[in-house]
Amino acid sequence: MKLLTHIIPTTLVTAALIFSGCDSKRVPGKIYMPDMAYSRAYESFAKRDSTKFTMDMFKKGGDMIFFNNVPPSGTIKRGELFPYTLPNDSNGYKLSSTVKNPYDSVIITKAQMAEAGRLFNVNCAICHGAGGVANGPIATGGYVGGVANLTAEAYVKMADGTMFHSITYGKGIMGSYASQVTRAQRWMIVKYIRTLQPKADSTSSAAAKDTTAKKI
Numbered sequence: 063m064k065l066l067t068h069i070i071p072t073t074l075v076t077a078a079l080i081f082s083g084c085d086s087k088r089v090p091g092k093i094y095m096p097d098m099a100y101s102r103a104y105e106s107f108a109k110r111d112s113t114k115f116t117m118d119m120f121k122k123g124g125d126m127i128f129f130n131n132v133p134p135s136g137t138i139k140r141g142e143l144f145p146y147t148l149p150n151d152s153n154g155y156k157l158s159s160t161v162k163n164p165y166d167s168v169i170i171t172k173a174q175m176a177e178a179g180r181l182f183n184v185n186c187a188i189c190h191g192a193g194g195v196a197n198g199p200i201a202t203g204g205y206v207g208g209v210a211n212l213t214a215e216a217y218v219k220m221a222d223g224t225m226f227h228s229i230t231y232g233k234g235i236m237g238s239y240a241s242q243v244t245r246a247q248r249w250m251i252v253k254y255i256r257t258l259q260p261k262a263d264s265t266s267s268a269a270a271k272d273t274t275a276k277k278i
Contacts, residue, residue: 143245150231161223165253175257178250185242186251194258208235218259225252 115127122128138144143164148154183192191197194212201209210217217225229248232238243251 141246143249146226146230146245148227154231155224155227158223158227159221161221161226163222163226163249163252165249166222170250170253174250175254178247178254181243181247182251182254185239189236194255206235210234210236212255213259217255222249222252222256225255 110129114125115129116122117128117130119128119130133139146161148157148161186194187198189196189198189200189206189209190212191201196209196211198209200206226248227233228236229243229251230238230240230245239248
């Protein structure tokens, strides 16, 4: 009898706890780890509490947390190429001709080239034109003068690294496109520009060399 007096209350309490946590399908039961179940999402560019966060590294410490939305130094986002380290000066521009296009050593798919063409049309064709001959709406509308004809001999001979350098830092009237397209995309755009340029006629070149040799 004593055993029953202990079992019955225990059973009733257990049943009450079970059913109290399942009284509604819309209301969850007790949360074991509420901080994980209800995580406080943080928007990267949301306004922060100025009493807790500071963007001035000299004010960090104590109750103030330094955070400026900038990735840690030396980090590279997934899928991105290694940083381009040449400086934006005359010496950097000169040395850029020695930098090889990383896509020269890999097979580029049709899909990748199509994407490079799309990026060119979105970012570059407004000035240079879809064919690269400086006939984009900005150039022909009289808004900006001196737009480069990318099919001209000077740009055909220009090294990929130099072209990449110009897209990265800007050159002349053209501003930098480093914030619009990634490093990988910039190199792909350079590869796409090569498809717009005229190809050298190896037959005529060989003939010219033979003619010169006979005259000598």
